Amino acid sequence: MEEKELRGSKVFADLFVPGAFKEQEQFLKVAEELEIRIAPGNYDLLVTNDHKELRKNRRKYLLAAGIAKSNKEAAKLLVDTYYDFIIIDGFRLRRNVAQMARRYETPLLIPLFYYIREEKLRELSRTLELLNHYSFIFLIGSGAETLGQLRAGRDLAAIAILFGLYPDKAHLAVTKWPLQVIKRAEELERNPAWGVEIWD
């Protein structure tokens, strides 16, 4: 069953590659070789925690994200509907934040190399184990700051599985769910009034 899941989708997306803000072309080249789409690069991404800046520049970018350095900050950012996803900056996720993410339908992104670089492997393992028990969208990204930290989609999923995430969820977190976030953002962008959903 696990293998069937892994064979399903072939489009992989890594929505948070901080290194690509500086050297976008080189990152795009490597990403193409690894058959993965990245943000920033393939998709425009605005990363800010400043609410004023976010509201001012939101329409210029396809995706917007905030970086949470603690559970408290994550809870604060999750309330803002302007964000497409919230990046968890290497801390152990608490249950109440996961519940909030589910309620506000804002995905959380786990940048694997943020945890690995700072040797917070226990926090990563606990966070991924917690995510196993919630039925909401979350994303797995590399959080690559150098070219060497960029990984192929299945490899990102494999690292997450190594740290305790279920294989089916790991695969969805690098294929279907990021594409859902992008699709949602594209639909919002097409609307005449940003952020207003038009029902037929």
Added chain:
Amino acid sequence: MGLKKPSRRYYAFLPMESTTQKDLLHSLRSVLGLVDFARAEITVEVYGQIFMVSCRREFLYRVRGAIALKYQVKPLAVSGTRKGLQRLLARQGIKIAVRKGKR
């Protein structure tokens, strides 16, 4: 009655940075730990620039994760048999002469 599912997996990849068979085995051993490393029954073979790792089926994800943790690699193919792997690689235009199995 279908065919028996192969109990092993063969995974071929191309490392983006240079490495050796020994280094790869060392890193797998350090990430997986002695017990899992022994239980996974890992073997590594090198065909030019392409590496082929075989392990027990249930350890494939962990082995791939352990490789990806240290090395940036381009995954090429995964198969249950050597012959299958050879065919999948041939489809991508890569020809390797895999050695025969135990039989």
